[in-house]
Structure formats: C-alpha cells, structure tokens
Amino acid sequence: MKAQPAASHFIDGEYVEDTDGAVIESLYPATGEVIARLHAATPAIVEKAIAAAKRAQPEWAAMSPTARGRILKRAAEIMRERNRALSELETLDTGKPIQETTVADPTSGADSFEFFGGVIAAGLNGDHIPLGRDFAYTKRVPLGVCVGIGAWNYPQQIACWKGAPALAAGNAMVFKPSENTPLGALKIAEILHEAGLPKGLYNVIQGDRTTGPLLVNHPDVAKVSLTGSVPTGRKVAAAAAGGLKHVTMELGGKSPLIVFDDADLDSAIGGAMLGNFYSTGQVCSNGTRVFVSRKVRDEFLSRLKTRTEKIIIGDPLDEATQLGPMVSFDQRQKVLSYIDKGKAEGATLITGGGIPNHVTGEGYYIQPTVFADVTDGMTIAREEIFGPVMCVLDFDDEDEVVDRANATEFGLSAGVFTADLTRGHRVADQLQAGTLWINSYNLCPVEIPFGGSKQSGFGRENSLAALEHYSELKTVYVGMGPVEAPY
Numbered sequence: 001m002k003a004q005p006a007a008s009h010f011i012d013g014e015y016v017e018d019t020d021g022a023v024i025e026s027l028y029p030a031t032g033e034v035i036a037r038l039h040a041a042t043p044a045i046v047e048k049a050i051a052a053a054k055r056a057q058p059e060w061a062a063m064s065p066t067a068r069g070r071i072l073k074r075a076a077e078i079m080r081e082r083n084r085a086l087s088e089l090e091t092l093d094t095g096k097p098i099q100e101t102t103v104a105d106p107t108s109g110a111d112s113f114e115f116f117g118g119v120i121a122a123g124l125n126g127d128h129i130p131l132g133r134d135f136a137y138t139k140r141v142p143l144g145v146c147v148g149i150g151a152w153n154y155p156q157q158i159a160c161w162k163g164a165p166a167l168a169a170g171n172a173m174v175f176k177p178s179e180n181t182p183l184g185a186l187k188i189a190e191i192l193h194e195a196g197l198p199k200g201l202y203n204v205i206q207g208d209r210t211t212g213p214l215l216v217n218h219p220d221v222a223k224v225s226l227t228g229s230v231p232t233g234r235k236v237a238a239a240a241a242g243g244l245k246h247v248t249m250e251l252g253g254k255s256p257l258i259v260f261d262d263a264d265l266d267s268a269i270g271g272a273m274l275g276n277f278y279s280t281g282q283v284c285s286n287g288t289r290v291f292v293s294r295k296v297r298d299e300f301l302s303r304l305k306t307r308t309e310k311i312i313i314g315d316p317l318d319e320a321t322q323l324g325p326m327v328s329f330d331q332r333q334k335v336l337s338y339i340d341k342g343k344a345e346g347a348t349l350i351t352g353g354g355i356p357n358h359v360t361g362e363g364y365y366i367q368p369t370v371f372a373d374v375t376d377g378m379t380i381a382r383e384e385i386f387g388p389v390m391c392v393l394d395f396d397d398e399d400e401v402v403d404r405a406n407a408t409e410f411g412l413s414a415g416v417f418t419a420d421l422t423r424g425h426r427v428a429d430q431l432q433a434g435t436l437w438i439n440s441y442n443l444c445p446v447e448i449p450f451g452g453s454k455q456s457g458f459g460r461e462n463s464l465a466a467l468e469h470y471s472e473l474k475t476v477y478v479g480m481g482p483v484e485a486p487y
C-alpha cells in the first residue's frame with residue numbers, strides 16, 4: 001500500500017500497534033484506492049499515550065526555553081527539507097492538489113514550529129507588580145497534558161498549529177487526527193523526535209468520534225483543542241466542561257465576503273474564488289456568502305463564470321491541477337445534496353453543479369459551482385456546505401449588507417473588498433467575526449491570531465495569543481515585612 005505507516009500510533013517516541021482497534025482504511029480521494037490500513041486506538045492505547053505525556057511533561061517544562069525553542073525550530077527546518085515528500089503524503093491523505101500542498105500545508109506547519117520556537121526562546125515572561133513594601137510577580141505555567149483533535153481538511157497544519165504552541169508553552173500533547181486523514185500527523189511526530197523532542201511529549205493516536213471522548217473525558221487531560229464542526233464542538237465542549245478543562249474550539253462557518261461597487265473587481269473575484277474553491281472548498285473560513293453590490297453584479301458574475309470554467313480539475317499529483325477531489329465519497333454526496341437544494345429553492349446556477357465528466361475513475365470529484373440570486377433564507381445561504389459552492393447574493397447599501405452578513409449563528413471570518421479604506425475599516429468593525437480581511441481573503445500567517453466568535457468557537461490559534469490558551473497565569477505575592485494580624 002502506497003502510504004502505509006510503520007504502525008497506527010506514535011507514542012512515547014515510537015510507533016505502536018494494537019490490532020484489536022477497529023480498522024481505519026485510508027483512501028486516496030482521487031481514485032478511491034486504499035493506500036493504508038490502520039487501527040483505531042483501543043482504551044489501552046489511549047491510556048498509554050496519556051501516561052507517556054503525563055510522565056514526560058514536567059521535565060520538558062523545566063528545560064530552558066532556549067533549548068525547547070531550538071528543538072521546535074529544528075523540526076521546522078526538517079519539515080522544510082522534506083516539503084516535497086510531506087506534501088505528497090498530504091495530497092494522498094486529502095486529495096488536495098500538489099500545487100497547493102507544496103505551498104500551504106507542511107510549510108504552514110513549519111512556520112508554526114519556527115514562530116513558537118522563536119517566541120519561547122525569547123521568553124514567555126511574567127510581570128513584576130510593585131506593591132509598596134511588598135511585591136508580586138506572575139509567571140505563565142503550562143497546563144500539563146493537552147489533547148488536540150483534528151479535522152480532515154488541513155491534517156498536517158492542524159497537527160502543527162496545535163502542537164507548536166502547546167509544546168512551546170511547556171505542555172505535552174496527545175493528538176488525534178481525523179479518521180479520514182490519519183497519515184500526516186504521524187510524520188509530524190516522527191520529525192519532532194528526530195529534531196530532539198524528548199519522547200512522550202508529542203503522541204499521535206488514531207480513532208474516530210468514539211475515540212475522541214476517551215481523550216476528552218480522561219482525568220489527566222488539562223486541555224482540549226478541537227478543530228471540527230459546530231455539532232462536534234458542542235459535544236466536546238460539554239464533555240470538557242464536566243472536568244472543567246480548558247478548551248479551544250475551532251469550528252465551522254458561513255462567512256460573508258462583501259464586494260462594494262468601487263472594488264477592484266478582478267481582485268474581488270480572485271479573493272472570492274480562493275475563498276470558495278481552494279482545497280476544493282474544504283476550508284472553515286471560506287467566504288461562502290459573497291454579497292455583491294447590485295451595481296457590479298452582472299460584471300462580477302460574468303468574469304467569475306469565465307474564470308471558474310478555466311479551473312483545471314484533475315490528478316492532484318499533476319502540478320497543473322488546480323482543483324482536486326473532495327476528501328470522501330460521503331462529503332461529496334453531502335455537497336451534491338446542497339446543490340440540489342439550491343436549485344430546488346430557486347437559486348440560479350451560473351456554472352458547475354455536478355460531477356465533472358472528463359475526470360474518470362472512482363475519485364470524489366465535483367465541479368466548482370456558483371449560484372446567483374441566492375437569498376438569505378435559502379438553505380445554501382444558511383448552512384455550512386464545506387465544498388466548492390459559492391453563493392452570490394445581491395445588495396444595495398452598506399447598512400443593509402452589514403445586517404444581513406451578521407444574521408447568522410456563525411462568526412468565524414468575514415471579508416470586504418472596497419477601494420474606500422474608511423468604509424473597509426468601518427464595515428470590518430461592524431462585522432461579527434474572529435478574523436477579517438480587507439481587500440484580501442483567507443490569508444492566515446502564523447503571526448496573526450485565528451479563530452471564531454459566536455457558534456464558530458472560542459480561543460485563538462497562532463500568534464502570541466495562542467500561548468495564552470496553552471498556559472495559565474500563576475501569581476505569587478511576596479510579603480517583605482512582618483505580618484500585621486489584628487488578633
């Protein structure tokens with residue numbers, strides 16, 4: 001099998017197998033071929049991983065920040081040296097085109113290790129608080145054993161975006177990738193250990209929705225960071241609340257992208273296409289409700305249709321391919337059923353809407369699809385589709401579009417394209433979302449915080465903000481004189 005790892009799990013610095021676990025077949029989405037066969041973690045494997053993490057964490061936290069940072073930065077270097085092989089694996093795992101994975105997946109994971117390695121080496125320092133004769137100081141302390149649970153759209157990136165700040169802050173991690181994409185995280189674990197990470201600090205175990213709760217409910221786990229859908233987020237947050245655990249929730253969205261009539265239309269169309277078709281539309285922050293000023297709507301749609309129909313769909317391992325298959329048969333069925341609903345509820349299909357007939361074989365391909373005349377109440381305008389389906393809605397004025405953009409339970413991201421920067425900032429200020437873009441879309445460098453508001457979650461990944469979510473403040477009051485007691 002093309003991508004069979006040495007074993008299903010990576011625990012305490014080595015590959016571990018337990019064939020009692022349910023079989024997880026990893027399918028290459030472009031062909032449906034089984035490329036690896038793994039086993040879900042049994043309760044014994046879960047225990048082993050958490051015990052290894054618990055044992056290793058205190059010593060790691062006691063190491064000098066410079067030494068910890070050096071290891072993370074070395075892992076970043078190895079990831080960059082192996083970018084091609086890691087990208088090919090990511091393509092096999094997800095079906096995303098190699099032209100994307102080589103620039104967006106291992107590289108963004110490496111950025112995260114480099115950034116947090118540098119930050120921790122520079123010091124995660126506390127404050128000194130003068131109190132007259134007395135004083136206090138604060139220090140940021142690690143939480144202990146952190147659990148990361150990943151979605152299938154950016155398996156390597158998610159494994160790094162959770163692992164890097166967790167390790168930098170002095171924690172140990174047990175990471176469970178999505179059952180759809182089990183392969184990449186194992187390589188991240190291997191690389192971290194090759195870079196010098198002491199064993200037990202970054203463990204990967206496989207499993208599905210039945211395995212996750214074993215991790216979340218475990219009494220030795222201090223924190224859970226989930227990337228997944230809103231319904232899963234509700235379950236995981238509720239379970240974590242039972243143990244009063246820290247949580248970061250990176251959940252779904254139905255983000256608005258607003259195009260005003262003064263916008264540079266080619267940039268706005270490019271932004272909308274990237275924000276709907278990149279990774280075959282499987283991006284949480286996608287701007288799937290594209291509000292276009294009625295004054296430029298026809299021109300926008302005509303240029304968008306031309307550009308969309310030129311997208312090269314094909315073999316993800318071919319450098320020329322711009323759009324690969326969806327991650328799974330089920331996900332494609334879900335997206336096709338939303339397309340049917342869009343048609344049935346009266347949206348106008350501008351392009352796409354089905355399975356491309358020039359791609360043969362068993363792959364889970366789907367056409368990039370644009371609907372126009374979408375109204376706020378339509379199912380395709382309200383629910384997260386998580387596929388390459390762009391909904392274009394018309395609007396007339398700023399106040400109206402802001403109200404409509406905010407009329408959703410989600411609040412992950414939002415974007416605005418306009419030549420009027422005052423308006424750009426004014427609208428960004430009013431949109432309810434965790435991450436916003438003006439005249440750009442979906443760029444998430446490690447330096448900026450990323451995360452959602454409303455039902456899209458809480459907590460932030462990346463940037464210095466992420467470290468706050470993987471550590472807590474300890475305050476020490478120091479009395480410098482005699483204690484004056486009234487009794």
Ligand code: NAD
Nearest residue numbers: 150151152177178208209212213228229232250251252284
């Ligand atoms: P999902 O919610 O089905 O699964 C996510 C992960 O949670 C998987 O690893 C799954 O095995 C695990 N899981 C499921 N039930 C669980 C439970 N009860 N307890 C513990 N773990 C459980 O999501 P998905 O289909 O893998 O990914 C797509 C979703 O993820 C979309 O909604 C997308 O918007 C969201 N997403 C969000 C971000 C973000 O950063 N905000 C990024 C990527 C994807």
